[in-house]
Amino acid sequence: xxxxxxxxxxxxxxxxxxxxxxxxxxxxxxxxxxxxxxxxxxxxxxxxxxxxxxxxxxxxxxxxxxxxxxxxxxxxxxxxxxxxxxxxxxxxxxxxxxxxxxxxxxxxxxxxx
Amino acid sequence: xxxxxxxxxxxxxxxxxxxxxxxxxxxxxxxxxxxxxxxxxxxxxxxxxxxxxxxxxxxxxxxxxxxxxxxxxxxxxxxxxxxxxxxxxxxxxxxxxxxxxxxxxxxxxxxxxx
Numbered sequence: 001x002x003x004x005x006x007x008x009x010x011x012x013x014x015x016x017x018x019x020x021x022x023x024x025x026x027x028x029x030x031x032x033x034x035x036x037x038x039x040x041x042x043x044x045x046x047x048x049x050x051x052x053x054x055x056x057x058x059x060x061x062x063x064x065x066x067x068x069x070x071x072x073x074x075x076x077x078x079x080x081x082x083x084x085x086x087x088x089x090x091x092x093x094x095x096x097x098x099x100x101x102x103x104x105x106x107x108x109x110x111x112x113x
Numbered sequence: 114x115x116x117x118x119x120x121x122x123x124x125x126x127x128x129x130x131x132x133x134x135x136x137x138x139x140x141x142x143x144x145x146x147x148x149x150x151x152x153x154x155x156x157x158x159x160x161x162x163x164x165x166x167x168x169x170x171x172x173x174x175x176x177x178x179x180x181x182x183x184x185x186x187x188x189x190x191x192x193x194x195x196x197x198x199x200x201x202x203x204x205x206x207x208x209x210x211x212x213x214x215x216x217x218x219x220x221x222x223x224x225x226x227x
Binding site for chain 1: 158159203216217220
């Protein structure tokens with residue numbers, strides 16, 4: 001079965017540093033998403049992306065966050081200046097159509113020290 | 114804005130026991146409903162979904178869920194759980210068939226004792 005891949009699986013960074021989390025969605029999918037899960041809390045929606053632009057974003061997705069699809073295969077989440085509270089598991093997902101099954105990657109555990 | 118609640122934070126069952134996990138949402142319009150499962154150390158996987166039609170939906174691994182519109186509920190059931198069902202279960206709602214904003218419930222941890 002096709003899968004969404006995320007790299008790295010674990011990222012450790014110092015507070016204030018920039019991080020880029022990478023995702024390769026399933027090749028024929030058109031809709032891309034980032035979610036995060038802070039330890040012990042629920043999965044939260046961050047942003048959705050379609051046709052090379054953000055479709056929706058949550059309150060969490062402030063100016064420190066950005067997404068990009070630089071080359072037609074990768075889908076990246078950038079955090080400009082990380083904070084301690086950004087520590088979480090970040091999940092990328094993709095779907096063929098809106099409302100269709102989301103395929104999730106295995107996540108990147110971000111630890112901000 | 115829509116919200117999703119799950120009745121139990123942690124459920125502990127013995128193998129072969131029956132399971133029902135509660136999920137309620139607050140949104141008056143058309144909804145798509147989902148149950149996701151997250152096994153220890155793995156990513157979220159879709160168990161089942163409801164878009165329209167028969168309100169009793171069957172998913173993978175013997176799970177089913179029933180959409181009761183009047184109660185704004187979408188409870189997950191399994192007649193006989195196995196140790197391998199130990200996982201975190203998330204109910205999720207997408208409103209109005211076009212929104213791309215999934216709202217997840219807080220999750221219910223299921224521990225099945227062998």
